[in-house]
Amino acid sequence: MGFDFDMTAEDIKVFLDEADEQLQVMEAGVLRLEKEGESPEHLQEIFRAAHTLKGSSATLGHRKMAEVTHAMENVLDKLRKGKLAVSTAVVDTLFACLDVLMSFKEEIATGEEGDVTTEGIISRLGAIDQAATGATAPVSAAAAQGGSPVAPGGMPPLSPAEEGHLRAGQGRGLTPVWLLAAVDKNASMPAVRTFQLLLAVGDAGEAVRSWPTLQEVEEDKLGEEIKALFLTGQRLDAVRTALAGVPEIQIIELTALASETGARPAPAAQAAAAVMAYQAPEVLTPAAAPAQEKSAAAVKGGKNARTVRVDVDVMDNLMSLVGELVIDRTRLLQVLTRLETEREGDDMAQVMSGALAHIGRMTSDLQDEIQRARMLPVDNLFRKFPRMVRDVAQKAVKEIEFVILGEETELDRSVIEEIGDPLMHLLRNSVDHGVEPAGDRLRAGKPAKGTVTLEAFHEENYIIISVRDDGRGMDPQRIRTSAVRKGLITEDAARRMPDHEVINLVWAPGFSTAEQVSDISGRGVGLDVVQKNIEKLNGSVEIRTEVGKGTEFRVKLPLTLAIIRSLQVQVLDTTYCMPLSSVVETDRIPVSAIQTVRQREVIVKRGEVIPILRLIEAFELERPEGYVEPDEYFVVIVSVMGKQIGIVVDTLIGEGDVVIKPLGTFIGDVPGISGATIMGDGDVAIILDISSLINTVKAELNRTGSELNSGRR
Amino acid sequence: MAQQQQRDTLTQIVVFQLGHELYGAEIAVVREVGPLQRVTRVPRTPRYVEGVTNLRGRVIPVVDLRRRLGLEVSAPTKATRIAVAELEAGQVGMIVDSVQEVLRVPASAIEPPSPMMSKLDADYVQGIAKVDGRLIILLDLPRVLQREERKVV
Structure with missing residues (x-):
């Protein structure tokens, strides 16, 4: 059944945005109640949000939402006035309310009535409410004994x-x-x-x-x-x-x-x-620890700033319009150069040169401003996680202290949108597989409560998001056994593979070390998907782990999706860009430096054997007539997750920021290529997908039975 | 259905040349026509995909229509143009030898493709228009530019 609200689409949108905010406030509040015990401040906050939502849902005409928020208000009011104590039951019920409200919000967003009813949740709230009232009589006796x-x-x-x-x-x-x-x-x-x-x-x-x-x-x-x-x-x-x-x-x-x-x-x-x-x-009692600075940040985020809501599409359009401006400016610069050479001393050329310099400054300011407007604190994303971690921990019967750090770090909006799922998966993985059951932890001399930390911070031009736990760590031996059993690698290869490479086998499709498939992490979605999604964002992810101490997943992301710093190279008449994040170094080598080991061309650098890939060969490019093989090559050494290869190119052009454009569905996915970009002269350059190129080499090596970057010959 | 609607209406057709033949496409599909500009080859794509080019800040694929239709390929001239088709998959540029004109063709002047046509896959042809004694082959661009199953490279 569809809904028919007496409201414009715009009003509904405003309502939904507001409901989102109130639900987030409530969720954060209930989480804090659970963690820090009852505090009048938090209760007041949740109460206020429920009250606001009650008002606006009633105005909108969504009766069910108004009913639930009304029943919540009753319970919250008793909590606020101390007539009811915060217990696990209360917290669980409040969470259940939020889930119900969330599904109602979804109903409003889609205009389709779902199958969630209010009876169950309202009776749960009623039970709590009743318990408070019913308990009033005997309380005096219990209260005298100091009981709550x-x-x-x-x-x-x-x-x-x-x-x-x-x-x-x-x-x-x-x-x-x-x-x-x-x-x-x-x-x-x-x-x-x-x-x-x-x-x-x-x-x-x-x-x-x-x-x-x-x-x-x-x-x-x-x-x-x-x-x-x-x-x-x-x-x-x-x-x-x-x-x-x-x-x-x-x-x-x-x-x-x-x-x-x-x-x-x-x-x-x-x-x-x-x-x-x-x-x-x-029954949860207020934590003795003083409120952490974290809640200060949350308060700051909750304040009403002088802002307007802008559609993401509008921002994207603005960004590409600026991109076009930059390109036109470059064209005009070329005209200017011609003007200057053809009509020396012409004051027209001088005026044009001044104006162009000004346009140049303005476009780059404009670009920076739009870039800034696209940035959001990661808090927008991170605040979804405490609830999820709590639920997963509860289901896995584990006690988890979830710590969030650096939530004020800013990241491009589109990156924030895309990184949510991979992070959620990594967090689940940490709770589910990383942190051991309490018994094992105690035996290992660790506190029964495991700690999972989610942290964001800047590092050069990147954002690092770290998901780490103090759990059991990854055991290379177990991974070896498991990988061999699953047929991902031969026993022989597994034995010869160094530990740090073995760890990376967990990224292979179909790999999962969990002996029991749980309904939390083991849902068929493996870490390989996480890795793929991160790479789609031009990011990378690496594992740091120590047996018995814990595991860290470090996700490295560009500040923005749309623009990457790149190294530009040329092969034949085409310019290719490589994300600078994967480039280790560049080198000029004589042809004689290339050796052949088991039919694979390699170079040796600092005693390390690095396989090389000639783009001309890999892409089967046609050499023009009269093409002469040079006697010197440029090699770009690239590395993704510890695997190195050298890419042979004709020339190095330089470094620069490029705006990534998709190749579109007509061309589709091309192995080795992640997109295209428009250069200053208006030409299109191809952006290379380094990890896919490395995988091609890896696959070839596997066929010939050699290894990649083992440091041995 | 489309033909019934066309019976008494005028169809606007962009007419272009490939080799010695005239081809046409509905103006609703052909978005614009521009000069041949630099096209960057994209590796690991079929031969008829000439590459990608910059259309006012957007990167669009460019197809060599002669190659796509299995015609003889020739070097570009001053008259060579890129006609941009608007498809569901986005915009696709097509290299054509020259663009002639936009014609209004009455539906009655359009013959359905005959089974005798062997040179071109009849699948690609919507019909043949006879205008002033000239024959114009009307292409079904969405079909012509449909990507077949990718060969594993």
Whole structure:
């Protein structure tokens, strides 16, 4: 069903932009609540954003969004006024709200009504709300004991027999645990999953009561949620791991109702109330640490600057218009040169020369300004990640401290748009495969909580984005075994390959060292895709890893997509550009310096054997008639991810910034070429795809059984 | 369907020369005509792809139409032009020997391609227009300029 809003498309666009902002504020706020515990400031911020969104969605006429934000407001208000404490359940529910709101926003953007309804989320919010109100009475007693008035939301009353069971269990030193879970909405066998979960609960301890009961499950009487109260002698995280093993089940809340160390039976008369009022150990308390500077940066970002929103297409157009100006200016300069030689001393030529110099300054200023306008702080991208890392960590049952640094670093807008997915993948990889399970970490003498860091910073003309973890690191031996098993490399070649090259095998298509394919990282999208996407941006990525210490992925990106610094060379009558980021050095060598090893032409530099590639041969260029082979060559040594080759060219022209233009769909992808550019004289030059050229050489070498850049002969 | 619509209407056709023959294409497809300018060869592309050129700051591919149609290839002259076609895949420049004129041709003057035509793949031809005793071969440019499956280089 489509929507029919009483609004113009422009109004809807404004609403969507605003909703985006409010959702981001809320998400950042809830994350901070979870991390730093409750603070009136954060709660106020989330409340305000929910309130704003409620207002604007009501104006727009999206009833469901208004309803959810209204229900959120109720809970947030109680939190704000201290009538409700921030617990894992509250945080999870707030996140769930954001997911629902996000899908509503999507509905508005597409004009198509989705299948997400409000009932589930509103009842969850209601349960929390009710718990706050319902707990008010017994609270006074608990509060006197220093407890905080939090009871599991939505727990139905117990029968006297069940209460007795609960008390007896506590008497035996068992901990009562409250579980709230839900079966995935698209699970095909919800009853089976529910049954499995309840069995897992039985394995983990003694069930006091479950809603639904096992019998109800057998009769197929299922609700949206599964609740259980049980007694266990195990640690809560062990129980969580056991329950998380049930497929298609989401654990919404798992709370110990008494402290795990000293569970004492409550006085009989107060038992039921006490159970309700026991402070859950997982209730988050405000962190003692002072607020980090990071939140200051977030506040700064949240401030309303004097800005206008501009369509990216407009920026792109402006950029290419300036590019054309530059080209026309070059043409006029050529005319000027002719004028000056043909009519020496003509004052027309002088006027023209002055004007052209001025145009030159202005176009380059214009270019810089537009370039600047295209830059955004990476914060725009980075703030999407904490939530994702949290979810992945929760699913993988790992405790992760996620640190973001350098979020104020600016990057071209189009690069920011394109780099999101690769970074997300690398982060998932770090959480999923990099950081070890808590048990392994403790055994290795590391803190149970793993740290994953995402950092952006400038380095010369590039932006480096580093994704690193303090996990297990990559073991070259394991990679060797795995690569051989997957048939990526022969056993012999694997043995001879040095460790630093072995590490790079993880980029090969179809490689994944994870023994178990998880639903998080192992989704068929390998690191090879990540690498390909980064290379599409003229970037590169390298791995630094140490067994037992951790792994770092360093993504190196040009400041802007549209312009790259390049080395320009000539072969026959065509100019080729190579991204300067891949160029190691250039050299002039006599023909005699080229040797042949196993049918491959190589040169030796500083004792290292470097295979060479002649562009004339690689591109099968036609030599014009009367072409004489020179007795000296220019060689450009290029390197991508530690692999070096030398590219033989006719002449070196120089360095310069070039604007990358696509070759278009008619020409399509050409191996070895990543695009074209227009030079100052209006001619088109070809931009080389260095990593693809290196791969060609690598493939040839593999066929002849030699290695690339092993440093041996 | 297109032919029915054309029955009583005038079609505007850009007429150009390849060798001794006249060819035409609908003016809606041919966006503009310009002088032959420098074309940069792109390696690892089919022979008929002459390369890429700079059309007011955009890089567009250029096809040698003679080669594409399997005609004899000759050196460019002063009259050689690049006609730019607007296709779904973007703009594509076509090298032609010369551009003659823009003609208004009544639909009734256009014959559908005959099965007798052997020289050109009938697939590429929309029809033959007879104007003042001259025969103009109307090209179906989107088909002519369609890229066949790339050969693995």
